[in-house]
Amino acid sequence: MKLTKHFDKSLWVFHVNAASCNGCDIEIVAALTPRYDVERFGIKLVGTPRHADVLLVTGPVNTQMADRVRRIYEQTPGPKAVLICGNCGSTSGVYYDSYCIQGPFDEFIKKVDPNAIIVYVPGCPVRPEAIIMGVVEAWKALEKLRGEA
Amino acid sequence: MEEMSPIVKTITKIAFAPIFLFGSYIILHGHLTPGGGFQGGAIIGTLMALYLIAFGAVKWRKKLLSIIESMGLLVFIGTAFLGLTSGYFFFNFIGGTGFPLFGEKLQTGELIDGVFFPSNNAPLLSSGTIAVMNISVGLEVIAGLTLIIVAMGLFAFTGKEGGE
Amino acid sequence: MSFYDSLIENAPAIIIAIPLLFAFATPLISKLSKVLRNAWAIMGVLFSGALMYVLAWEVFRDGGSVARTYVFGGAEGTSFDVLSNIRITFYVDGMAAFMGLIMATVALGAVIYSLSFVKKYTGQDKYYTLLLLMLAANFGMVFTGDIFNLFVWFEVSSVAICGLVAFRTNRGESFEGAAKYLIYSTIAGLLLLFAIGILYGQYGHLNLEYLSAAIGADGTILIVDKIVLGILITVFALKAGAVPMHMATPDAYSEAPAPITAMMVTASQAGLYAVFRTGWTLYGGNISRAAAELDLIHAVGYVLVILGLLSMFVGVTLALVQKDIKRLMAYHAISQTGYMLLGVGVGLAVYASGDNTDFSLYGRTALAGGIFHIFNHALYKGLLFLTAGAIIYKAGTRDLNKMGGLGRDMKMTALFFIIGALAIAGIPPSNGFASKFLIYESVFHFNPVIGAIAMLVSLLTLASFVKVFYAAFMGPKNSEMKTGEVPRSMLIGMSVLAGMILVFSFLPSLVLSEIVDPAVTALAGPGPEIGTNLTLFSGQGSWNALVLLGVLSIVLILGILIRSWGQKGTVPNGEGKKPYLFGNPTEVNGNPIVVPASNVYWGFVKALQKYYRPMEKMHSGLINEYVFWFVATAGMVMLALAFL
Numbered sequence: 001m002k003l004t005k006h007f008d009k010s011l012w013v014f015h016v017n018a019a020s021c022n023g024c025d026i027e028i029v030a031a032l033t034p035r036y037d038v039e040r041f042g043i044k045l046v047g048t049p050r051h052a053d054v055l056l057v058t059g060p061v062n063t064q065m066a067d068r069v070r071r072i073y074e075q076t077p078g079p080k081a082v083l084i085c086g087n088c089g090s091t092s093g094v095y096y097d098s099y100c101i102q103g104p105f106d107e108f109i110k111k112v113d114p115n116a117i118i119v120y121v122p123g124c125p126v127r128p129e130a131i132i133m134g135v136v137e138a139w140k141a142l143e144k145l146r147g148e149a
Numbered sequence: 150m151e152e153m154s155p156i157v158k159t160i161t162k163i164a165f166a167p168i169f170l171f172g173s174y175i176i177l178h179g180h181l182t183p184g185g186g187f188q189g190g191a192i193i194g195t196l197m198a199l200y201l202i203a204f205g206a207v208k209w210r211k212k213l214l215s216i217i218e219s220m221g222l223l224v225f226i227g228t229a230f231l232g233l234t235s236g237y238f239f240f241n242f243i244g245g246t247g248f249p250l251f252g253e254k255l256q257t258g259e260l261i262d263g264v265f266f267p268s269n270n271a272p273l274l275s276s277g278t279i280a281v282m283n284i285s286v287g288l289e290v291i292a293g294l295t296l297i298i299v300a301m302g303l304f305a306f307t308g309k310e311g312g313e
Numbered sequence: 314m315s316f317y318d319s320l321i322e323n324a325p326a327i328i329i330a331i332p333l334l335f336a337f338a339t340p341l342i343s344k345l346s347k348v349l350r351n352a353w354a355i356m357g358v359l360f361s362g363a364l365m366y367v368l369a370w371e372v373f374r375d376g377g378s379v380a381r382t383y384v385f386g387g388a389e390g391t392s393f394d395v396l397s398n399i400r401i402t403f404y405v406d407g408m409a410a411f412m413g414l415i416m417a418t419v420a421l422g423a424v425i426y427s428l429s430f431v432k433k434y435t436g437q438d439k440y441y442t443l444l445l446l447m448l449a450a451n452f453g454m455v456f457t458g459d460i461f462n463l464f465v466w467f468e469v470s471s472v473a474i475c476g477l478v479a480f481r482t483n484r485g486e487s488f489e490g491a492a493k494y495l496i497y498s499t500i501a502g503l504l505l506l507f508a509i510g511i512l513y514g515q516y517g518h519l520n521l522e523y524l525s526a527a528i529g530a531d532g533t534i535l536i537v538d539k540i541v542l543g544i545l546i547t548v549f550a551l552k553a554g555a556v557p558m559h560m561a562t563p564d565a566y567s568e569a570p571a572p573i574t575a576m577m578v579t580a581s582q583a584g585l586y587a588v589f590r591t592g593w594t595l596y597g598g599n600i601s602r603a604a605a606e607l608d609l610i611h612a613v614g615y616v617l618v619i620l621g622l623l624s625m626f627v628g629v630t631l632a633l634v635q636k637d638i639k640r641l642m643a644y645h646a647i648s649q650t651g652y653m654l655l656g657v658g659v660g661l662a663v664y665a666s667g668d669n670t671d672f673s674l675y676g677r678t679a680l681a682g683g684i685f686h687i688f689n690h691a692l693y694k695g696l697l698f699l700t701a702g703a704i705i706y707k708a709g710t711r712d713l714n715k716m717g718g719l720g721r722d723m724k725m726t727a728l729f730f731i732i733g734a735l736a737i738a739g740i741p742p743s744n745g746f747a748s749k750f751l752i753y754e755s756v757f758h759f760n761p762v763i764g765a766i767a768m769l770v771s772l773l774t775l776a777s778f779v780k781v782f783y784a785a786f787m788g789p790k791n792s793e794m795k796t797g798e799v800p801r802s803m804l805i806g807m808s809v810l811a812g813m814i815l816v817f818s819f820l821p822s823l824v825l826s827e828i829v830d831p832a833v834t835a836l837a838g839p840g841p842e843i844g845t846n847l848t849l850f851s852g853q854g855s856w857n858a859l860v861l862l863g864v865l866s867i868v869l870i871l872g873i874l875i876r877s878w879g880q881k882g883t884v885p886n887g888e889g890k891k892p893y894l895f896g897n898p899t900e901v902n903g904n905p906i907v908v909p910a911s912n913v914y915w916g917f918v919k920a921l922q923k924y925y926r927p928m929e930k931m932h933s934g935l936i937n938e939y940v941f942w943f944v945a946t947a948g949m950v951m952l953a954l955a956f957l
Contacts, residue, residue, distance in 0.1 A: 048893050068896030074888030215340060222337035226330060 010042020013083070014052035014076070018069050018105065020059025023125035024086040028056060031128035038132060049076040060088040061108045062100045070112050081117040082109060083138065085131060087124040094124075153203050161203040168196045176287040180276040186283040190290025197295040201302045209299045214292040221289030228278050228285070324368040325383045325403040328413065329452045331361040336445035343438035351428055354441040358424045358448065362417035365452075372410040373831045380406035380835065382458065382522075402520060404458030407831030411684070412455040412586045414828070415691045416579045418813060420448050423572035426699050426806025429799075430572055430706065431480075440480060440570075447473040447576055454583040460512065460595075461519045463587060464505050467552065470580050471498035478569045490561075490568035493936050497561040500940055501548045504947065508544040511537055525595050529606040536955060538596075539609065543951030545591045546616065547943070552584025555654060556624040557946050559647045560932060560939035566643030567711070571702020572806070574639065575695035578646055582687055585653055592617070592661050593836040607665045612957040614662025616950055617654050622766060624651030629773040631928060634918055636911055637711045638701050638781060642694070645737060645777070648770060649690045655767065656683025656752045659759045664837060672837075675755040680837055682751030685829045689744045689817060693736035696810040700730045703799040703807070704785050713784040713910035720786030722796050727786045729807045734782060736814055738775035742858040742865070744817035744824075747849060750856050776914065784910035819858050822849050 017025055031038045032045060046052055049072050061069055073082075082105075087093035089105035102108055109116045119141070121134030172192035179185030274280070320327070335357030343350040372381065383403040405413075424444065431437055450473055453466035475498070479491035513519055515537055516527050528538055551558040562581075566574050597610050628648025635641040656679045663676030703726045708716045720727045736745035749771065757764030798804070817824050849856045891899045899906055918925060931938075 050893055065896075067898070071888050071898070072893075072896045075891065075893050077889065212344075216344075219337060219341045223334075223341070226334045226337055229330060230334065 010044070011053040012044050012046045012051055013054045013056045014046055014049045014072075016055055016057045016069060016072055018057055018059045018065045018089075019062040019101075020086065020088060024058040024088075024123075027125045027128055028058070028085060028131065031131045036128040036132065038128075038135070041135075043135070052076050053080060055080065055082045056085060057082060057089055057105055058085045059105075060092045060095050060098075061102045061105055063102060064100075066102045066108070069108070073109060073112055073116075081119060081138070083119045083121065083134065085121050085123075085126045085134075087122055090120050090122060152205060157203050161199055164199070165196065168199075169193060172196070172287075176283050177280065179283040180279045186286030187290050189283075190287040191294060193287075193291045194294030194298065197291070198298045198302075201298060205306060209295070209303075211296060211299070214296050218289050218292035218296070221285045221287075221292065224285035225282050225289070228281050232278065320364075321368060321371050322381075323383070324364055324371075325381065325405050325456045328361050328364050328368065329449050329456060331364070332357050332445040332449035332452070335360075336442045336449065339442045339445065340438055343441070347437075350438060350441060354445060355424055355428075357445050358417075358420050361448065361452070362421050365413045365417040368405065369410040369414050369828075372405060372407060373827060380404060400459075400520075401462050402458040402522075403456045404521060405456055407833075407835035408586065408589070408684075409455045409835075411688070411828060411832040412583065413452060415582065415688050416448065416451045416455070416576075419575055419579050419691050419695045419810070420444075420451075422695060422699065422806045422809040423575045424806075425809065426575075426702070426803050427570075427572045428802040428806075430702060430803060431570060434480070436480070436482075440477070443473045443476045444573065444576070447477065447573075447580065451576070451580055451583050454580075455586050458521045459519050460509055460521055460524065464502065464509055467498075467505065467587075468502050470583070471495065471502060474498075474565070474569075474573075474577055474580060477573045478565050480570055480573070481568070484568070486564075487568045490564035493561040493939070494565040496936050497551070497939060497943070501551045501943065504544055505548045508541045508548070511541050521590070521595060525597075528596060534606055534609050539954045540951050542591065542596060542609070542613065543954045544947055545595075546588060546613065547947040547950050549584045549587040549591065550620055550654070551943060553581045553588065553650050553654075554584075554624075554647045555620045555650055556627045556647065557942045559624070559628070560942060561936070562647060563640045563643040566646065566698075567637055567639035571639070571698050571705065574643075574698045574702075578694045578698070579691050581646070581650065582653075582691060585650065585687065588617070588654075589657055589836065592657075597661075597665070608957075609954065610665035611662055612954050614658050614660075614665055615957075616953060617658025617661060618763070619658075621651045621654030621656075621658055622763060624648060624654060625770045626651075626766065627928070629770045629777070630921075630924070631932075633773060633777045633780075633914055634911075634925065635777075636713050638704065638713055638716075638785070639698070639711060641713075641777060641781060642697055642701055645697075645774060646690075646694055648774065649686070649694065649737065651770075652749065652752060652767065653683045653686050653690065655756060655763070656680065656686060659683075659756050659763075660837070663759065675758040677833065677837065678751050679755035679759070681825065681829055681833050682748050682755060684832050684836075685751065685821075685825060686745075686748040688824075688828070689736065689748050689814075692810050692814050692817065693733045693743075693745060696729060696807060696814065697733040697737065699803070699807045699810065700726055700733060703803055706799055706803075707797075708785070708791075708794050713781065716785050716791070716794070716910075717788035717907055718786075718790035719794065721790060723786070723798055725804055726799060726807070727782075729811050730782065730786070732811050732814055734775075734778035736818070738778060739771045740775070741856075742818055742861045744814055744821060747818070747821035747856060747858065750849065750854075754854055780910055780913045783913065788907045789905040819862060821856070821858055825849065 015025070015028060030036060032043075049055065055073065055076060057069075084090060084105050088095060092098075092101055092104045095101050106118050106120070109118065119134060119138040121131055123130050126134075172189045174189070175182075175184035175192060176186055176189030179189070335353060339350060339353060342353050381404075383405070384400055427440070427444070431440055434440070447470060450466045450470035454463060454470065457463050457466060471494070475491045475495040478494055479487050481487045509519070512524060515535070516524060518524065518527070528534070547558065554562040566577060569577060592610065592613050596606065596613070625648050628644050628646075628651060632641050632644035632648065635644060660672075660676045660680030660683065663672050663679070703723070704716065704719060705711055707719055707723065710716065732743070736743040739745045739749040749767070753764055753767055756767060894906065931942075
């Protein structure tokens with residue numbers, strides 16, 4: 001999808017927990033609170049994916065959440081990006097090869113939407129400064145991606 | 150429900166005349182004595198109820214009764230509208246003016262030897278539109294009450310709406 | 314005299330007699346053919362309505378300063394000495410002509426609507442007969458100048474409405490509603506007869522003009538007068554549906570066929586008219602304005618204010634939790650009656666406090682607002698009931714939880730519903746806002762808390778109509794419901810009322826100065842005008858509907874322009890079009906998941922459980938308890954008036 005040139009201004013995020021252990025979720029909340037304060041960039045947590053620009057996902061995707069994550073991704077209006085927090089989303093982390101895991105998040109989303117824009121923030125759990133660094137790196141990358149598919 | 154005995158049926162047939170006469174008396178003298186159209190009609194309506202109790206579920210001519218009811222009401226309101234021809238709605242344009250049907254002229258008293266003898270100032274046939282309206286309302290109430298009592302009574306007899 | 318002059322002179326009687334004549338002839342004509350009967354019924358309503366409009370034009374032409382008296386049965390030169398205690402007079406002034414206009418308009422819309430609404434039912438001849446009788450009784454109640462005649466028309470109206478409520482004889486609930494309404498109205502009527510008997514025994518005359526001159530003529534009000542006043546106010550407030558005498562109203566309104574419910578609203582406003590007549594003319598008419606009488610009217614004003622507050626609040630909070638669409642609207646009718654009682658009660662209380670500057674500052678505006686609200690309420694409530702009838706006609710059920718998705722096919726009905734819902738909630742620029750504006754401003758000046766409660770009630774009204782709109786028109790289509798728009802005659806009936814609402818919305822000052830001011834003058838005497846050119850002036854502010862319309866259209870054009878500059882085609886197919894349910898599937902076994910109407914405000918209702926539980930116990934469904942509330946209220950009002 002085309003990203004407009006306004007996409008790197010204040011982004012609204014929606015947090016999706018796809019079977020995570022909650023460690024990364026706590027760190028995400030810490031990032032939004034005044035000590036690490038991502039809200040000074042205008043980044044705000046919204047209650048429905050209809051309002052979101054970025055889906056902030058944690059955890060690997062298990063069987064119960066698979067359908068729901070797919071639906072939430074599709075119900076988020078474009079242009080959108082996915083920010084994967086933690087090792088579980090990139091590589092399944094400690095849950096590698098478990099009986100109920102559908103795959104790391106990026107493989108799962110690529111099956112749903114091959115053109116999805118994905119940003120990885122590794123860590124187990126992710127440090128809040130790493131999340132901020134991840135967002136900054138994403139902006140630099142998105143500047144290159146602007147106007148291109 | 151069982152039938153009533155022959156005594157009840159015969160007395161009902163005999164009682165038709167006095168009750169009907171009494172009801173008509175009340176209707177016609179409505180402007181002189183207490184009563185009038187509605188009350189007299191209700192008396193004759195009870196006569197019909199008596200018939201219903203005595204004879205049970207026989208065929209009543211409901212369509213005729215409905216037509217009588219509507220005609221009674223129409224005569225009533227038509228007479229009221231006809232009063233407009235003399236100026237006011239409901240105006241009594243027959244009473245006391247010499248109209249052949251109900252408009253006997255009112256008589257004044259006469260002075261005999263210095264003593265004033267008042268006359269019968271409001272004879273029976275002088276009331277004009279009041280008498281017409283009394284009779285029409287009487288007919289309407291007879292028909293209306295009969296229909297109501299027949300509808301409820303036949304339903305009670307046979308358990309079906311409309312009887313039979 | 315020319316034909317026109319004699320027509321106008323006899324008009325008060327003819328307007329009542331034409332529906333009577335047509336009603337009496339309907340059973341005969343319906344034996345001939347159906348089309349003839351329908352045409353006959355519409356002609357009856359049209360003729361009396363047209364004559365009513367002509368009479369109203371005549372009465373309003375000189376500002377309502379001349380009241381017409383018509384003696385039934387005519388006589389030359391009636392004075393109050395000769396036979397006046399057995400003559401029936403009709404007294405048509407600005408207020409009576411105003412109410413007559415309302416009844417004629419709503420009846421026209423309702424009878425056109427009935428053509429296709431009752432087409433599939435049997436017993437239609439009885440329906441049209443009773444409808445015409447109800448119209449005659451409505452006119453009779455507002456034109457009469459004789460208090461016993463008022464009782465007669467009160468009873469005719471009760472019987473006609475009871476017959477019509479029970480029209481659907483295949484449902485047991487219709488009989489229950491009719492029985493409750495009949496018992497309630499009959500007990501009220503008997504109490505009214507008792508009060509009239511007391512008045513006759515005391516004064517020897519039944520004529521309203523004579524009584525208003527005789528009561529308090531020597532400067533003192535007897536205890537008998539106060540008792541009668543208490544009974545009269547309570548009985549007429551029962552007919553209007555004020556709390557706590559409202560208990561039979563929701564049953565009766567919900568079981569009647571929809572066009573009859575629209576006319577029942579006007580019948581209840583005839584009861585309101587009787588309340589105002591009692592307060593302003595019967596007991597307030599003495600020119601000497603003796604102190605005792607002013608005290609009494611001051612108390613009456615406060616009684617009306619309290620009744621109005623209770624009605625507003627109880628009506629709307631109980632309406633929020635209803636599942637049945639017509640019961641919900643019936644509770645809203647009770648709530649809006651509270652607005653009218655509030656406005657006129659404030660006017661009465663200020664008038665009687667003797668302070669003329671206060672009265673011309675905000676008391677007169679309150680009175681005008683209450684009276685204007687009567688007309689507006691009849692229009693938009695009638696329209697809402699007609700649209701409810703259309704929804705029920707298509708959906709086949711009255712339960713809000715079972716309806717859905719009718720908006721796709723019934724676009725005109727949805728539009729009429731939106732007009733009616735915006736009007737009842739008092740959203741600018743509708744006519745509901747114009748009258749509520751007058752009421753808010755003047756009542757706020759009287760007592761700020763009451764003004765705030767009035768605005769809160771408006772909010773809750775809007776909330777409940779949003780719920781009805783969502784349940785009936787939005788959501789996925791339900792496969793059991795019939796498709797397509799309602800028949801054309803129903804649309805025409807609704808558009809009559811909707812057209813008048815639009816006219817009133819954009820030209821409120823015209824309506825105020827031409828129609829409402831004469832009515833206010835008839836009740837309270839002449840005073841400064843409220844609306845000029847196109848702007849309404851209350852004591853403190855002004856409202857111009859056309860300016861707002863201009864602003865709204867500019868905003869609309871801007872919105873359309875901005876939308877056209879946006880990116881096209883960004884809505885994807887598939888899941889993007891379905892509602893968001895936390896990722897859960899939006900269909901279960903092929904049926905889409907919807908939030909049922911009862912759960913839309915579950916949080917609000919659950920938070921107010923302490924209020925709703927006792928309310929539920931009070932509305933028990935037993936007619937005995939309803940009659941107890943009525944008698945208790947009558948007693949309390951009598952005591953309040955006797956000792957205040």
